[in-house]
Amino acid sequence: xxxxxxxxxxxxxxxxxxxxxxxxxxxxxxxxxxxxxxxxxxxxxxxxxxxxxxxxxxxxxxxxxxxxxxxxxxxxxxxxxxxxxxxxxxxxxxxxxxxxxxxxxxxxxxxxxxxxxxxxxxxxxxxxxxxxxxxxxxxxxxxxxxxxxxxxxxxxxxxxxxxxxxxxxxxxxxxxxxxxxxxxxxxxxxxxxxxxxxxxxxxxxxxxxxxxxxxxxxxxxxxxxx
Numbered sequence: 001x002x003x004x005x006x007x008x009x010x011x012x013x014x015x016x017x018x019x020x021x022x023x024x025x026x027x028x029x030x031x032x033x034x035x036x037x038x039x040x041x042x043x044x045x046x047x048x049x050x051x052x053x054x055x056x057x058x059x060x061x062x063x064x065x066x067x068x069x070x071x072x073x074x075x076x077x078x079x080x081x082x083x084x085x086x087x088x089x090x091x092x093x094x095x096x097x098x099x100x101x102x103x104x105x106x107x108x109x110x111x112x113x114x115x116x117x118x119x120x121x122x123x124x125x126x127x128x129x130x131x132x133x134x135x136x137x138x139x140x141x142x143x144x145x146x147x148x149x150x151x152x153x154x155x156x157x158x159x160x161x162x163x164x165x166x167x168x169x170x171x172x173x174x175x176x177x178x179x180x181x182x183x184x185x186x187x188x189x190x191x192x193x194x195x196x197x198x199x200x201x202x203x204x205x206x207x208x209x210x211x212x213x214x215x216x217x218x219x220x221x222x223x224x225x226x
Contacts, residue, residue, distance in 0.1 A: 001190060001193045001194055001195060002194075002195055002197040002198060002199030003044065003047060003194075003197070003198045003199055004198065004199030004200045004201075004202060005199060006040050006043070006044065006190060006191065006194065007040070007044060007202065007205075007206065009036070009040060009190060010036070010037045010038075010040035010041050010044070011037075011205075011206060011209060013033055013034055013035075013036040013037040013040075014034065014037035014038075014041075014210075015213055016030050016033045016034055017030060017031055017033065017034020017035075017037060018034070018076065018077075018213065018214060018217055019217060020033075020034060021034075021077070022076065022077070022217045022218060022221050023217060023220065023221055028176065028177065028180070031180055032180065032183055035180060035181060035182075035183040035184040035186065035187075036183075036184065036186055036187045036190070037187075038089070038132060038136065038139070038184060038187075039139065039157065039184045039185075039187035039188070039191065040187050040190065040191060041089070041093060042093075042096065042136065042139045042140040042143055043143045043187075043191050045093050045096050045097050045100070045140045045143070045144075046100065046140060046143035046144040046147055047143075047147075047194075048097075049097060049100050049101070049104075049144060050144075050147065051198075055097070055101055058097065059094060059097055059098060059101070061207070062090055062093055062094040062097060063094050065090055065207040065210075066087075066088060066090035066091045066093075066094055068211065069088050069090055069207075069210050069211040069214075070087065070088055070091075072210075072211030072212075072214050072215050073087075073088035073211065073214055075214070075215065075218050076211075076213075076214025076215060076217055076218045077214070079218065079221075079222070084129075085129065086129050086130075086131065087128050087129055087130045087131065088130075088131060088210075089130070089131040089132065089136075089210075090207075090210065091125075091128060091130040091131070092125055092130040092131050092132050092133070092136040092137065093136075093140070095121050095124050095125050095130065095137055096121070096125075096136060096137045096139075096140030096141065097140070098121060099117065099118050099121035099122070099137050099140065099141055100140065100141060100144045102114070102117040102118075102121070103115075103117060103118050103141070103144075104144075118137075118138075118141060121137050122134035122137045122138060125137045135160075135164060138160065139157065139160065142156040142157060142160060143157075150192050153191075154188050154192065157184075157185060157188060158185055158188075161181065161182050161184060161185055162182070164181065164182075165178075165179055165181070165182050
């Protein structure tokens, strides 16, 4: 699969996830399918870091659209245009990209500071309450760190999610709903099929689609269109 195909799969599964979360919260199949989206987006950040011509412009683009998308995210998910209880995934992707950039800049001459910067970025994700928080940041970092070794990449993501679920089970009972995020590992076979080709260009499609689809789904919910 090329980058474009993976991006389209991530976008479609994200759409299914949000349709389930907003319109059909009682049907867990939507959320189950939606678990595929974030790992692919996280991998795309790592892939983008290695292939972008200007990582600072990449971060700026993510930052600008994160702020643009936020009111649409709040309206789509919470039904209000301003809500500070949770921030959209573009902020997570931005912090994850920044974590990768800082680590890469520091890892040779200042390895201790490289890991400190990673921890600080994870704390930042939790502090601003971005979607997936520290878990999302470390997911992107693992894709970057093991980018050239697919076996280690797959094992790292698997162990991360096993560990995350074990932590959840210390507080909540073992159940399908509490285990839902673990099924993000279903994205791995798709990512491992990457053929190192970009495919058609669609740089701004996701940035536009992300807030727009949340707006449309919320309007459908508010006005009981279906």
